[in-house]
Amino acid sequence: MMDDSESPRPSLDPLTLRLTAANALIRRRRSIKPADMDPRPVERVHLAAILENANWAPTHGRTEPWRFTVFTGDARERLAGFLQALYREKTPKEEFRDDKFEKLGASPLQAPVAILVGMKRQDIEKIPAIEEVEAVACAVQNMHLTACAIGIGGFWSTPPIVYTPEMAQFMGLGPQDQCLGLFYLGWPRDDAWPEGQRNPMSEKVTWLDGGESQP
Numbered sequence: 001m002m003d004d005s006e007s008p009r010p011s012l013d014p015l016t017l018r019l020t021a022a023n024a025l026i027r028r029r030r031s032i033k034p035a036d037m038d039p040r041p042v043e044r045v046h047l048a049a050i051l052e053n054a055n056w057a058p059t060h061g062r063t064e065p066w067r068f069t070v071f072t073g074d075a076r077e078r079l080a081g082f083l084q085a086l087y088r089e090k091t092p093k094e095e096f097r098d099d100k101f102e103k104l105g106a107s108p109l110q111a112p113v114a115i116l117v118g119m120k121r122q123d124i125e126k127i128p129a130i131e132e133v134e135a136v137a138c139a140v141q142n143m144h145l146t147a148c149a150i151g152i153g154g155f156w157s158t159p160p161i162v163y164t165p166e167m168a169q170f171m172g173l174g175p176q177d178q179c180l181g182l183f184y185l186g187w188p189r190d191d192a193w194p195e196g197q198r199n200p201m202s203e204k205v206t207w208l209d210g211g212e213s214q215p
């Protein structure tokens, strides 16, 4: 006779399992600002996993245009200084805002990891620039989802100065390439994880089944 420990487990449909896991991860991913991160370090093994998954983004023509410069520890001060200097240089006096200047200096130090995100075009430029940007965005999403799976918060930040040629140069990129922002990583303070919010998908999808009078 079988006792309880020997009774067969209910079989779980693998598709349902995979889909449930994907749904949960995608919907849990949140932007967590550097100001809401705490100073606990992000371990190398976690950072490596996050970066490795960036490399598995889709890429038209297999150009793999994503480039990252990772700042941790004291190197973040160099980044903060550069961002502030560039903001001062590029912003007309009447538009200069002290709070923006301060934030550019503070964010890289609040987050234990600050990553400059770059797009490198292939030499022959066969693939349109927009598609290279799209591929990099996919890579950032892979990073963000991986961070979320670990419990680490991520934040993609795009102050206007990131799109300047000086920023690409700072990353060691060429004139055809572009910096696409900063991606901050860090543990959320008190492990607080914000709720997400979206408008209904039905407002954003048009369905055509061939029976309609207009295309």
Ligand SMILES: Cc1cc2nc3c(=O)[nH]c(=O)nc-3n(C[C@H](O)[C@H](O)[C@H](O)COP(=O)(O)O)c2cc1C
Binding pocket: 029, 030, 031, 032, 156, 157, 158, 159, 181, 196, 197
């Ligand atoms: C390309 C891109 C650039 C972004 N740049 C900024 C930014 O400069 N400042 C900011 O507050 N949020 C920025 N965000 C993050 C959005 O604010 C965030 O994704 C949005 O509020 C939805 O929240 P969620 O990511 O938690 O779902 C950016 C997101 C993307 C995809």
